[in-house]
Amino acid sequence: MSPLPGGNPMVQNQSLVQFASGSAELVTYSNTVNTALIGTRIVLEKKAYESEVTLGSTITYNITATNTGNTAGSVILTDKLPEGTSFVANSVILNGTPMPGANPNNGIAIGNMMPQAQAQIIFQLIVVSIPSSLQLVNQAQADAEFRTAEGRIITSITHSNTLVTPVNEVSLSARLSASTEQTFVSEHVTYELTIVNDGNLSLREAVASFDLPLGILFVPGSVTINAVISPSADPNAGIPLGTIRPQSTIVITYRAQTTEDAASISISKAIVRYQISGTPDYTQSNEVAVILIQPEISVNKQVDPLVAVPGDVLHYSIYIDNASNVAVDAVMDDTLPAGTFFVPNSLKLNNHSMPGVFIEDGINLGTLLGQSQNRITFDAQIPLQLATVAPLTNTASVVYTFRLSDGRIVSNSAISNAAITEVAAPIIQLTAEITPPIVEYGDTITIVSTLINKGNLPAFVSFTSEFPYGVDLLPKTFRVDGARLSPIDYDGNQTWQLGIILPGATLEIIYSAIVTDAIASDEIVGYVKAKFSYEVSGQSYTGEALSNSLAVAVLGDDE
Template sequence: MSQSSGPLSHTLQNQSLVRFSSGATELVQVAYSNTVVTPWIGPRLEVHKICNVAEAALGQTLTYLIEIVNSGNCAAMVHVLDSLSSETSLLPNSVLLDGTPLPGVSPERGIPTQEVVPGATLRIHFQVIIVGLPPSLKLVNQAKIRYTFVTPEGRMVEGEEQSNVVEVNLVSSSLSLVLNADRVQTFVGDIVTYNLLVSNPGFIIGNDARVTIPLPKGIEFLPGSVIVNEIFVPETTPDSGIMIGEVLPEESVPIQFRVQVTGGSIAENLTIQAVLEYVSGDTLENVYSNVATLQIIQPRISIAKSVNPPIATPGDTVQYQITVHNEGSFAVDAIVTDFLPPGMRYVEGSLGWNGVKRLGTNPVKGINLGTLTARSVVNIQFEVHLTEQERGVPAVFELMNQARLIYTFRLPDSRSVQRIISSNTAVIQLKFPIISVHVEVKPDLIERGGNVTFHVHVTNTGSWPARVQLADVLPPGAKWIGEAEVRDRAIISEYSSPRFLHLGEMEPGAEKWVNYIAQISSTEQLGIQQGTVTAMYTYEWNGQRHSGQSISNVYTIIVEDGDE
């Protein structure tokens, strides 16, 4: 078979010959037939394979190129196969066909069938990473193609070709570093154990080896948890470097440390990668581990609380609303509690959620919401009665409280986690007056028929104005003989003996003083006389009238008989 003129014109030339001898002579003679020329039709495929380097180390990336040249005169459908060495791993999505990416394609499973026309060249690139060292310290690789073509008569012809063998020599001085966590899924607050394995698969000692693991935001190292070769190293931290020292050939050094997932503004995935530094001969080498990823499982649950009305007075009834929102994709089991502060009393039977009353349910004892599915909302309403504040204790003008949500969710690895979150603070501003009255008498020792001056001090230390009048202003049997002057008010006439002293409206923080004179002359009043002054007040809130009273301190008058 020979090639005629032109690279794509092919012929097969054939000629027969006969060797013979005649009786007249012993010489051998040759007779040639005519030459028969047969056209040759078909693809002529050549497969060439090359690597970008001839020498490599553990962890290095190799780029392979496969070229398929068709020097025949017929197109062929070509399917390329390349069985990779077990010591290499294909880099995902690294396969290129004539410069065009082929996502998800692997040469081991085969490159999608391509047509190679006469005179064309098909180029396939792909990359692998060296993950192990074979005993021979050589990576041997060869590509193979299977092809088909159709003859002019319509026959389907199949064939197979192999590329040249590509060898890459491996340098055995590189140490390897593998990193993994004891779990893939985690949650905020979880404790995770990381394990590293430093290995020397070669024949050269690695000196002054040190591993550094920078920790990202959201992960906090647990002090004292580093273990090297089953020995605790409490002063060492991953980010400052874990000293290993000498790593002998075929030796492995295990390292372990623990961290806590601390939360904050963290992403759904947390990744870390370790770096190994060591000296090989006189050269400082760096080796990076694989990337270890933690998936953060964090349900997006929120709880908000509001009150209506936000301004009230003791005796009013207000309504609380609590909204629980599951914004994430994980279902949770939830319980809401709401501990009411002093000054509030839950209105029995008022609680419900999503428009349905839940008789017998109490927010203080807990509201079991059951399972909250993904992207669900629960609206809770209940009422409380604002009780009157007790006398003798400091006044409270704000009632504040928060709702609390306890929810439980399950991780994909079957662990259950319980979390507690609180709502915002709901505030009720209380508006009511606090009227106080204090009385002094001078002198407190008199003879029968003598006069006593009363000095009365009235204050409003509350947060709302009130109309105030004084009652019980005279001891029993006493006579009103003096003038009483109420500041900013008219003078009460002598001997009018008023039943009430009207002080008018007192704003919050206001004070008023009242002075008047009484005569103690009855024989029944001899001895010790005691009494109090009562401040009676009224105020209006939201169109309703409220009233109250405040009793002063006890005053004492000693009355003696002047005839003795």
């Protein structure tokens, strides 16, 4: 084949005949026949803007088609999509002009291409799955046809270079777990996130973030990364991990405390964010559910009466409610108010008597089923003599245990409200001194007494001097706060009526007596006492207060 003077290719053909004549061999040549070659010849050059891709990446192809033939022809470009890709709709651009609806998989009509003309085709694919070969192998095809002068239609097929683009596999897994499936209020639960990069890419600028549910509080300083403590790391803010290299594993742990505000089921999850070739991506972990086991034990205490006087019996009722669906084993403790004492055999559990059981020893309630109520009743008595009228305050507590699914036993307690009884009473206290400490017959002794009402009610009080026979009172010496009483206040038998003594009042009582020879002993021992009465709610009560002992030595007549 050789070109014609005009530059078009030619096919030259010539025949020859070989023959012999005698001993001579001869050759005869025909004339030369020249046949012109015409046609459309398409050359394809294919390239990609991306040298490597990953799952989810977009790859842009650029194909240049050149008609190197000498005849114009109609050209259709076809590009079968490689494994693991999908065509990006409306991404075809022909010679700078978008071609909506065109698809290289179905063929792109380039149109009529003149000799030496070029066409540029651009389109995009997206990687939707990882091909088994980890490569995108792609080749374009041009189908051309032209019509000869005789009217024949000639077709031709040409292919581009084969383009191989590596596919980098991103295989990142994130598995979250908790140290327990069930927890209780105040427990620290350890969460562990295991991140595994099974791919062939380094994941850069990785950050692990955690979704901590309401009522779950991060324990500062508890984060570890591959067993190395990271005191400043905070899962709420995100934990920087740097670059996660191929075929590597990172283990993150942290502790979180369960509070009363936590839901019955707390669901946590993690997200690992990273960059691949400058493109952000992320991987989510599984969800982890931790169940909060929270028995709702309440203790309510009641007392009757609310106002009492010395000697009264207090009736206590205690209600223990389990408002949850969790069964617990429980023991109730109750310490009686100071100064009161338990009434034996008064204890009842759910109206069943418990003879011989004392409230101070604790009451074994057994198993309290969910949605149940138990009632305990008992009596306590106020003593007749009180040192104070402070309110009698009493609370009960219930210590209960429950079991988690992993076998752990948890103990907790509930305290009742305070059951308060106001004490209404006068408290009369009496102290006394006697002088001189040594006497002879005929001497005078003086008794100085102090009477105080430390209670909260007024009382009608009488004062009595209790000394043995031979000590003769001198009634006219009797003084109260320095003043003499009316003669009618003295009964003539060692007793004076002091009248109404208000709460907080203090009286100083002074009187004298003569020691006579009727004393049969060498020592006089006596005391003073106060009897009192008062009313509460229309009912009358009485009491008595004694002083300390009063002693005086007596020197007898030796003559």
